[in-house]
Structures are given as structure tokens and as C-alpha cells.
Ligand SMILES: Nc1nc2c(c(=O)[nH]1)N[C@H]1C(S)=C(S)[C@@H](COP(=O)(O)O)O[C@H]1N2
């Protein structure tokens with residue numbers, strides 16, 4: 118190997134480092150944007166830690182103490198760096214061997230991510246993106262280095278500049294992107310650990326227990342209480358807003374006698390109450406699943422509004438989220454006797470980050486877009502004639518009362534069933550009014566009453582079931598509900614825009 122060779126090798130090693138840095142940064146940054154649990158570096162680290170023999174772990178902990186995680190990350194970075202430099206040199210000597218090494222590392226990241234709990238299609242994106250960045254970047258850097266090596270003396274200066282700019286620029290971008298991913302991850306870690314540290318007080322007014330007959334226990338039927346992990350999520354936030362609960366405060370502003378502010382600790386110290394409430398999205402299609410029921414723990418909003426003193430003439434509260442999103446809620450829905458809560462708990466736990474940690478609004482009887490502000494930071498008492506909320510500016514109505522609706526959960530649409538007795542079951546809801554009855558119909562036959570499960574409260578959905586006697590052939594089953602005030606479900610088919618879909622849910626069954 119002559120001097121030039123050694124020089125080219127050194128630059129190839131640097132190119133390997135820069136390409137690997139860009140690849141890791143691409144993976145980490147995309148993971149940081151999508152979800153904290155997707156980080157390929159963390160996934161690989163967890164797999165290695167899990168696989169480590171206990172004595173090695175103990176030794177590392179005794180050696181590094183609480184800095185064991187930092188030491189582990191440094192060791193991981195060192196291993197990646199050695200392989201990255203080697204990949205650069207390999208790519209110079211035996212292309213595409215270096216690119217293959219980078220791809221193998223990406224595959225290891227992919228395998229690690231896939232071995233973690235709670236994976237989804239999204240989990241594949243960060244490691245794939247890392248390879249999609251790393252391989253072509255490495256090859257492009259090496260092409261420049263080879264051109265430099267082969268350049269005539271009068272061109273060598275320009276070719277050298279190409280290499281310097283490429284590799285140096287790549288390294289700079291990698292450091293910047295890596296720092297960004299690291300900061301956002303640090304924010305996630307802070308918020309997650311603050312949430313883990315929250316001790317929810319026992320409610321002063323607990324929710325009455327769920328009646329024994331509320332859960333029919335029919336397979337395929339949604340449970341009456343939706344686990345938080347399965348609760349639908351709708352918001353405009355590309356990445357989950359990370360709100361530090363120790364720095365969070367909620368301000369009441371606008372048409373009030375005095376502006377008030379409440380911190381998270383102050384809110385937790387209030388007499389909290391617990392209630393079950395079904396939250397629905399205005400974008401839920403007939404028969405859709407953008408609806409869920411949870412046990413919320415919180416402080417009635419009316420108490421905070423009373424402390425501020427609402428002025429004459431106000432008719433709306435514009436709530437604002439940390440990320441700037443807004444909702445317009447009719448003032449009376451927040452001040453009347455219903456359980457409109459500043460919620461801190463969901464199903465006995467602090468709010469999940471995705472569902473508004475540390476504090477969100479929940480208001481019985483209204484669609485989420487006009488009431489259920491997550492990561493809420495301000496309540497501005499105002500008038501509908503003066504302020505317009507996020508979705509109203511985009512064509513949805515300024516008020517959004519939930520529409521009486523019902524759904525067939527089982528059998529699923531287009532299912533095949535045996536002739537004879539067929540159990541159909543589903544959910545019906547008319548939040549803050551309650552459900553009086555549900556009826557089902559086969560084809561154009563007569564409406565027959567379904568059996569209604571015990572309701573939790575007028576603010577929650579209720580399960581229903583019916584046993585139908587079906588003969589062979591194709592059949593259509595339709596459901597409709599009547600609310601506690603006697604109103605019948607609207608059968609006219611209307612789209613979700615501008616104020617929620619109407620129409621009756623039907624399923625087709627092949628009976629044979
Ligand atoms: N900050 C914020 N809060 C929000 C939204 C949003 O986009 N940003 N979407 C609303 C809508 S449209 C609905 S249906 C509910 C959904 O709440 P969930 O994601 O907890 O189910 O949140 C509401 N709160």
C-alpha cells in the first residue's frame with residue numbers, strides 16, 4: 118500500500134462513519150417523530166441487554182453505577198463506529214461489501230425492532246429509512262473518493278474538495294439530526310418519567326361500579342370499557358406533544374372577572390371525581406370505530422370557571438392545546454350539571470401521552486372536536502360570534518352535539534353463518550341523553566326489540582344483542598336505536614361533514 122492508498126483508506130473510513138451517522142440519525146429522527154418506542158438504537162440496545170448474561174450485567178452496573186446506560190450507549194456507538202469505518206474501507210477495496218455491511222446493520226436494527234413488544238407497520242420505517250439513507254450515501258461518498266484517487270494532478274484539488282464537502286457536510290448533517298433526535302428523545306424520557314411518577318389521588322366522588330349486566334360477554338362485541346391502549350386516537354399532532362407536568366399550567370382568560378391559573382399539583386389537590394364517559398369522533402362513519410368508553414378522573418370545569426367568574430354575555434369557551442389546536446365548547450355544557458371534566462386520569466392511570474397528558478377536557482354529549490381538548494393549556498371565555506375553533510375554520514359546524522347512533526359489532530359484514538338462531542350484537546349511544554331501546558330488522562321484515570344490557574350512565578354507550586332466526590340465503594340486518602327522550606335514530610344517510618354522519622348501520626350475511 119502506498120501513501121495515496123493509505124490516504125484514500127482513511128477518507129473511506131471517514132466516509133463510512135459519516136454515512137453510518139446519517140443512517141442512524143435518519144432512523145432515530147424518524148422514530149422520534151413517529152413514536153418514542155420505535156428507536157432502532159434503543160431496540161438494539163434492549164435486545165443486547167436482555168441477552169447479556171446476568172454476571173456481565175451486574176459487573177457493568179457495579180462498574181458504572183447509575184451511568185450504566187450512558188456507558189452502554191457509548192459502547193454501542195463505539196461498536197457501530199468500528200464497523201462503519203471498516204465498511205467504508207471495504208467499500209473502497211471490494212464494493213459493494215461495505216454497503217452490504219451497512220445493510221446488515223440495518224437488518225439487525227429491523228430484527229431488534231420487530232422483537233420488541235407492540236410492533237406495527239410503522240415500526241419498520243425507522244430501520245428501513247436508515248438503510249435507505251446509509252447505503253446510497255456510502256456509495257456516493259466512495260465514488261467521490263475513487264474519482265479523487267484516479268484524478269489527474271491538475272484535477273486533484275477539485276476532486277479533493279468534492280470529498281471534503283461531501284463527507285464533511287454529511288457528518289455535519291448527521292450530528293445536527295442526531296442532536297435533534299436526542300433532544301426530542303430526552304423530552305420524551307422526561308415526560309414519560311414524570312407521568313410514571315404521577316400518583317393519582319383517590320376520587321372524592323367515585324364512579325358507581327359498572328353494573329354486572331353491562332357486559333354481555335359476546336365474542337366480537339366491543340367491551341363496554343375500552344382499554345386505553347385500544348382507545349382510538351384522533352388529533353392533528355404529527356408527533357405527540359411532550360408536556361412537562363411540573364411546568365404545565367392552565368389559564369382561564371377572556372370574559373372573566375379575574376384571570377386564574379392552576380398548576381398540575383393544584384389540580385391534583387382538588388376534590389376529584391370519577392365518571393364513565395363515551396367519547397366519539399365526528400368523523401366516525403356509520404358503523405365505524407372512532408368511539409370509545411373510559412373511566413375519567415378529573416375536576417369539574419365549572420369549578421374553575423366559577424373561580425374566574427364568567428361575565429355576562431359569554432356563550433363559548435375556546436380551549437387551546439399546547440400545540441395550538443382549539444375547540445369551541447358551548448359555555449352551558451361546561452357550567453351545567455353534567456360531568457364536564459378537566460381530566461387527569463383515564464381508566465385509573467394518568468392520561469397516556471397520546472390522550473393528552475397531563476390534562477385534557479372531556480364533556481359528555483359533544484363530539485371530541487368541540488370539547489375534548491388534549492394537552493389543554495388555556496380556557497378563553499368568549500362568544501361564538503368572536504372566536505372560531507380549528508375545525509370550524511375548516512368547514513365543520515361550530516357546535517357538535519353527538520348524534521344518537523347504533524352499530525352492529527358481530528357478526529361482521531359479509532360473514533357466513535349457519536341457518537337457524539344467529540346472535541347479533543353491538544353498541545348504541547346517545548351521550549348525555551341515554552338509550553331507551555334498540556331494534557333490529559332482517560331484510561324488509563318487522564323491527565324486533567333487541568335486548569339491552571345494563572347501562573353504566575346516560576353518558577356512556579350500551580351493549581345490545583338479539584337472536585335472529587335466519588333461513589338460508591343472503592340477508593341484510595339493520596339496527597336502529599331510540600334515545601331516552603324518545604327520539605328515533607335518523608335513518609337518512611348523511612356524510613360525516615359538517616356535523617356527524619347519520620344513517621342506519623347494516624350488515625350483509627350469507628346464511629348457508
Ligand atoms: N390538542 C388536540 N386535542 C384534540 C384533538 C386535536 O387534534 N388536538 N382532536 C380532538 C378530536 S377530533 C377528538 S375525536 C378527540 C379524540 O380523543 P382521543 O385521541 O383521546 O381519542 O380529541 C380531541 N382533542
Ligand SMILES: [Mo]
Nearest residue numbers: 398399485486
Ligand atoms: Mo374527532
